Amino acid sequence: MDILFVRELKVDTRIGIYDWERQVKQTVLIDLEIAADTHAAAQSDKVEQTINYQTVCQRLVSHISASEVELVETLAEQIADIIRGEFAARWVQVTVHKPAAVRGTRDVGVRIERGKD
Numbered sequence: 001m002d003i004l005f006v007r008e009l010k011v012d013t014r015i016g017i018y019d020w021e022r023q024v025k026q027t028v029l030i031d032l033e034i035a036a037d038t039h040a041a042a043q044s045d046k047v048e049q050t051i052n053y054q055t056v057c058q059r060l061v062s063h064i065s066a067s068e069v070e071l072v073e074t075l076a077e078q079i080a081d082i083i084r085g086e087f088a089a090r091w092v093q094v095t096v097h098k099p100a101a102v103r104g105t106r107d108v109g110v111r112i113e114r115g116k117d
């Protein structure tokens with residue numbers, strides 16, 4: 001299986017468990033690995049025969065910027081559901097980074113895999 005990937009999709013969203021985090025938007029960074037059979041698209045040179053990663057990014061920006069979840073786990077699960085449900089991906093790996101959320105770290109977050117590899 002081939003992999004389409006996205007690195008560091010940057011979105012501002014309301015996320016976090018503390019009172020102050022409910023008042024502001026913070027930046028999250030999203031990494032994706034999406035299983036796809038790219039052979040047909042490569043043969044035809046037509047994006048319609050694969051998963052359009054720009055469309056995926058636009059859909060996720062729309063969802064994440066409007067979301068108000070507390071946990072990075074919840075956001076990652078929602079992203080995996082969108083990619084598998086709306087883009088027919090068999091397997092996806094989603095990483096949600098929350099930069100500088102914990103003092104002394106560069107970032108914290110979660111990485112999940114859903115579907116069959």
Ligand SMILES: Nc1nc2c(c(=O)[nH]1)N=C([C@H](O)[C@@H](O)CO)CN2
Nearest residue numbers: 016017018070071072073098101102
């Ligand atoms: N497993 C998790 N732990 C924590 C989360 C989270 O989303 N998942 N979130 C927080 C706070 O919101 C933190 O990011 C800000 O200080 C703490 N622990």
